[in-house]
Every structure is written in C-alpha cells, then in structure tokens.
Amino acid sequence: MGRMTSKARFLAALAGQPVDRPPAASIVSVATYELMDLAGPHFPEANVEPEPMATLAAAAHERLGFDSVMPIFSIAQEAVALGCEVDWSESTMMPNPATHPWADRSAPIRLPDGFPDAFLEDTYVRCAVEAIRLLKRHFGDRVMILGKVMGPWTLSYHLYDVQEFLYDTLMDPDRVRRSLDTLQAVPLVFAKAQLEAGADAIVWADHATGDLVRNTMYRDFLLPYHQALVPQVPAPVILHCCGPTLDRIQFFREAGFAAFHFESQVPPAAALAETQGKLRLAGNINNPVTLFARGPAEVRAEAQRAIDAGIHIIAPECAVPLQTPLRNLREIVQTCEANRTR
Amino acid sequence: MSVDDEILRGLYEHTLRGHAAEVRALTEQGIARGIPPLDLLFRGLLPALQEVGRRFELREYFVPEMLVSAKALQGALALLRPLLAETGATPTGKIVMATVKGDLHDIGKNLCNIMLEGAGFTVVDLGTNVPAEAVVAAVREHRPPLVGFSAFLTTTMSMFKVNLDALARAGLRDQVRVLVGGAPVTPEFARAIGADGYAPDANSTVRLARQLLAEVRPEVETAPEGALP
Numbered sequence: 175m176g177r178m179t180s181k182a183r184f185l186a187a188l189a190g191q192p193v194d195r196p197p198a199a200s201i202v203s204v205a206t207y208e209l210m211d212l213a214g215p216h217f218p219e220a221n222v223e224p225e226p227m228a229t230l231a232a233a234a235h236e237r238l239g240f241d242s243v244m245p246i247f248s249i250a251q252e253a254v255a256l257g258c259e260v261d262w263s264e265s266t267m268m269p270n271p272a273t274h275p276w277a278d279r280s281a282p283i284r285l286p287d288g289f290p291d292a293f294l295e296d297t298y299v300r301c302a303v304e305a306i307r308l309l310k311r312h313f314g315d316r317v318m319i320l321g322k323v324m325g326p327w328t329l330s331y332h333l334y335d336v337q338e339f340l341y342d343t344l345m346d347p348d349r350v351r352r353s354l355d356t357l358q359a360v361p362l363v364f365a366k367a368q369l370e371a372g373a374d375a376i377v378w379a380d381h382a383t384g385d386l387v388r389n390t391m392y393r394d395f396l397l398p399y400h401q402a403l404v405p406q407v408p409a410p411v412i413l414h415c416c417g418p419t420l421d422r423i424q425f426f427r428e429a430g431f432a433a434f435h436f437e438s439q440v441p442p443a444a445a446l447a448e449t450q451g452k453l454r455l456a457g458n459i460n461n462p463v464t465l466f467a468r469g470p471a472e473v474r475a476e477a478q479r480a481i482d483a484g485i486h487i488i489a490p491e492c493a494v495p496l497q498t499p500l501r502n503l504r505e506i507v508q509t510c511e512a513n514r515t516r
Numbered sequence: 517m518s519v520d521d522e523i524l525r526g527l528y529e530h531t532l533r534g535h536a537a538e539v540r541a542l543t544e545q546g547i548a549r550g551i552p553p554l555d556l557l558f559r560g561l562l563p564a565l566q567e568v569g570r571r572f573e574l575r576e577y578f579v580p581e582m583l584v585s586a587k588a589l590q591g592a593l594a595l596l597r598p599l600l601a602e603t604g605a606t607p608t609g610k611i612v613m614a615t616v617k618g619d620l621h622d623i624g625k626n627l628c629n630i631m632l633e634g635a636g637f638t639v640v641d642l643g644t645n646v647p648a649e650a651v652v653a654a655v656r657e658h659r660p661p662l663v664g665f666s667a668f669l670t671t672t673m674s675m676f677k678v679n680l681d682a683l684a685r686a687g688l689r690d691q692v693r694v695l696v697g698g699a700p701v702t703p704e705f706a707r708a709i710g711a712d713g714y715a716p717d718a719n720s721t722v723r724l725a726r727q728l729l730a731e732v733r734p735e736v737e738t739a740p741e742g743a744l745p
Binding site: 264266267268270271272336337340341343344345383384385386387388391416417461462463466467491492493494495496497 | 534575578579580581583584587617618619620621622623626645669670671672673699700701702704705708
C-alpha cells in the first residue's frame with residue numbers, strides 16, 4: 175500500500191478500512207510545556223487567542239508527527255459561553271469551570287438569551303472556531319483536523335455542578351432530564367460551526383464514566399440523546415469518556431458514534447470485543463504512569479500492545495499532563511511508523 | 517426488638533438508602549429518648565456508611581448512591597456533633613485534606629471527608645485548587661499527622677509531587693504521612709512520587725488513614741472499624 179496522507183490514514187482508520195500504518199492521534203490534547211517551548215505559544219494565550227491556539231495545535235503534527243491536530247485543549251469553551259466563570263489566566267493549568275449557575279436550585283434551567291447567535295459570538299467559542307479555520311488554511315487536506323464539543327452530560331456537570339447533578343440523578347431525575355434537554359442543542363451548534371470552519375471530525379466528550387455512575391445510567395439518561403444528536407452531525411463523531419467504561423461499550427456502540435476514545439483502565443482486546451464491529455477504537459496509552467513517568471521503551475511496548483490488539487487509532491488516553499516528556503509522545507508516532515505495511 | 521434497637525436499625529436502613537428526612541427524624545427521636553449519641557453514630561449511622569463504602573468498592577453502588585447516603589448522614593451529624601463534643605470523646609486523629617492546585621473537582625475528597633469524619637477523624641478541608649503553600653501553612657498551623665491529596669485529572673495529578681516537595685522544603689515531610697487518591701491515580705504512581713499511601717475510594721481512605729496513623733503514632737490506639745473511638 176502506498177503512503178497515505180495523515181488525513182486519509184485517520185479517516186480510513188475511522189471507517190475501519192485498510193491503512194498503510196496505524197494513525198497516531200492527538201484526540202483530546204497533547205499540549206505540554208516542552209511542546210509550548212518548541213512551538214512558541216504557551217498557556218494562557220494558546221487557550222484564548224486563535225493564532226497561538228492553532229500554532230500549538232499544529233505542533234502536534236509538525237513537531238511530533240501525530241496524524242491529527244486538536245486545537246481545543248481545555249473543556250471550558252462552552253461552559254464560559256453559557257455562564258460559568260472560568261479563570262483563563264493560568265499558564266500552568268488547564269482552565270476549568272469554577273462556578274455553576276444551575277447549582278442554585280432556584281435558578282431556571284435555560285440557555286442564555288440569544289442562543290445560538292450569542293453563543294457563537296462568545297470570545298472563547300469564536301477563538302476555537304477561528305483556530306480551526308487557521309489550521310484548515312495551513313494544512314488543507316494533508317492533516318486530520320479534529321474539533322471538540324462537550325455533550326449534554328458533561329455540560330450538565332459544568333452548569334449544574336458534578337455533585338449536585340449526580341445527586342439529582344437519583345433524587346430529582348426530572349431536573350436531570352430538563353438539564354439534558356436544554357443542553358442538547360449546544361454540542362450540535364458548536365460542532366456544526368467547527369465543521370464549517372474546516373474540522374474533519376468531532377470529538378464528543380460526555381463523561382458518563384464508570385468512575386461516577388453505573389452503566390444503566392448512561393443507557394437510561396444519555397443514550398437516547400446521543401442516538402438523536404449524533405446523526406445530525408455531518409461528519410464522523412468520536413466519543414470520549416474517561417475511566418472504566420468496558421461495561422458501557424455495549425451501549426456506546428448503539429449510539430451512532432464512528433469511534434470511541436477510551437482509557438488504559440479498559441483492556442484493548444476486551445474493548446474491541448465489546449464493540450462487535452460497530453465502533454472503531456482510539457486510545458489508550460496510559461498517561462499518569464507510562465507517558466508521564468516512564469520512558470520510550472515502555473511507551474513503545476504499550477502502543478504495540480494496542481496495535482496488536484487491533485485498536486484502530488493509537489493515542490494518549492486523555493489530555494496528557496503538561497509535564498509529559500516529548501520523547502514519550504514521539505514514541506507513539508514512531509511505534510505506529512514501525513508498523514507500516516511493507 | 518426494643519424501640520431503641522428499632523431506631524438504630526432504622527438509622528442503618530435509611531442511611532443506606534439515602535433517606536435524609538427519615539435519618540434526621542430518627543436521630544431526633546433517638547436523642548429525645550436518651551440514646552447515647554455515640555450509639556446513634558457507631559451502632560446506626562456509621563455501619564451503614566461502611567456498608568455503602570463496601571458496596572462502592574464492589575461496584576454495586578456508584579457516586580450518586582454514596583452522595584445520597586452521605587447527605588443523609590450529614591443531616592444526622594449536624595444534630596449529633598454538639599452532643600458528641602459534650603461527651604468529650606477523643607478524635608481519632610487529624611487530617612488535612614486538599615484537592616491539588618489546578619483541579620476544581622471535590623466530589624471524591626468530600627466523600628472521603630465524610631467517611632473520615634464519621635470514623636472519628638478531625639478533618640481540616642482546604643477545598644479545591646489548593647496551592648502547595650497553603651498546604652504547608654495548614655500543616656504548620658494544625659500539626660496533623662496525616663495529609664490527603666486528591667486529583668481528578670491526569671493533567672493535575674503531577675501536583676502531588678509539587679506538594680510533597682513543598683512539605684520537604686518546609687521541613688515538614690517527616691512529620692506527616694501523605695495519602696493520595698483520585699480517579700486517574702494508581703498505587704504505582706503514588707509510590708513513584710513518594711506518597712505514603714494510595715486509596716482508591718472513600719472507604720479505603722479511612723482504612724489507610726487508620727493504618728498510617730498507627731505508624732506515625734503507635735502510642736495512640738486507633739479504634740477498629742465500627743467500634744467506639
């Protein structure tokens with residue numbers, strides 16, 4: 175097989191078609207201090223200004239060799255546009271929602287006035303969309319450009335507060351459903367804006383994880399929303415959900431996603447068996463131990479295990495710690511390259 | 517079964533199911549009948565919370581179930597705390613708890629706090645997004661034998677090491693045992709950064725805290741689970 179472009183390789187893997195070698199991907203974030211030093215832009219400007227954001231994202235391909243680039247490093251763009259307070263000024267940490275407007279039970283569960291136009295005009299939302307536009311202009315069809323949205327479950331954590339939201343799944347499920355109902359429009363609007371700007375696929379983060387809730391909660395609350403929303407996104411959609419998720423892949427595979435980005439807590443072969451061929455898999459190199467604290471030999475072994483198990487797209491399991499050494503991230507790409515078909 | 521036993525049994529059953537109103541009402545009833553506060557706590561409420569923790573470890577319960585039980589327990593503790601203070605019961609030990617800088621998640625830490633408090637520990641909760649300097653200051657002020665750090669993100673768990681280094685620089689590292697935990701944390705990671713122990717959940721945190729306390733203060737006899745302090 176001839177050499178494929180990064181984008182063709184990623185799209186083929188996403189469709190379960192043959193590839194010249196497994197794609198190595200930045201799915202959520204591979205921004206690190208070393209990469210910022212190499213590329214130029216640092217946090218916070220790479221989180222809040224389109225050009226620095228695009229430049230740092232592009233470095234995942236140009237400096238490390240990943241087949242995809244992901245400019246939306248944080249999870250807070252939508253939250254701030256919907257009324258959460260977020261501190262964007264830190265250079266040493268990912269921004270996170272610090273306030274939760276719906277945590278006050280007397281607060282009405284509704285989107286801010288002017289949605290969706292005002293949402294799309296928000297500084298941080300526009301920044302992400304513009305960064306994608308810059309990346310598309312820069313890479314054209316050579317490199318896979320990923321966009322990212324938070325689904326209604328994760329947005330509920332932000333708007334509602336994780337603890338209050340999870341409490342209400344048992345004590346006030348109607349309020350939980352109102353929250354999901356209200357927020358379902360947000361990822362659709364944001365995804366479409368990113369696709370129009372040039373994204374080739376969308377990563378959809380919805381953390382109904384086994385660390386927090388039982389699998390039937392995904393099935394009963396969130397699956398119907400995913401089944402209704404995902405087909406409305408005119409591009410492949412990759413679900414991201416952290417933590418132990420093996421027991422819910424049986425439901426993820428019915429939701430319409432093209433792929434599932436999963437963590438190292440789930441054994442690759444078991445995950446693959448659970449998909450029954452209905453989902454492609456991306457992941458699942460361990461962040462805190464392998465990528466952060468160990469060396470290239472261990473990264474190579476883990477990436478090779480994932481490839482041997484049949485994982486379609488090889489990637490860190492989640493946003494990598496900012497102190498992750500670049501030699502370890504490069505080793506993911508080199509291991510994929512070593513598996514090129516002759 | 518005596519009326520008192522029925523109240524204790526009811527406290528257990530309703531705490532297990534997170535029925536906050538019933539737990540509060542039964543606690544009031546128990547106090548009014550003169551049941552010793554320590555009995556209400558250690559024969560009714562805490563065994564239920566231990567069972568909740570056990571079910572969580574077995575993945576029969578998840579965070580929502582723990583939250584509703586913990587909230588029910590908190591309502592009872594609010595009534596019992598002043599009465600327990602009057603009994604002069606000695607706290608098991610003191611622990612400073614913090615979610616590391618850069619991390620705003622507090623759900624796991626809060627559940628640990630409730631379990632620790634229920635087990636007789638005095639918990640000094642520094643909250644979320646806590647800088648290492650604040651931890652050092654709290655250790656200087658409160659002189660706890662134990663410090664617990666929580667991180668929910670792979671991007672923030674590296675802050676454990678920053679805190680451990682700050683405690684060492686301040687000359688305090690030898691005076692405390694450090695526990696770490698959080699969704700992405702592993703025992704191997706905890707060992708690699710030099711923590712004294714790792715706990716995967718709230719129940720294990722109590723066990724680990726008791727164990728580390730016994731190491732650091734062998735002269736203090738720590739109460740076994742479910743026993744009076």
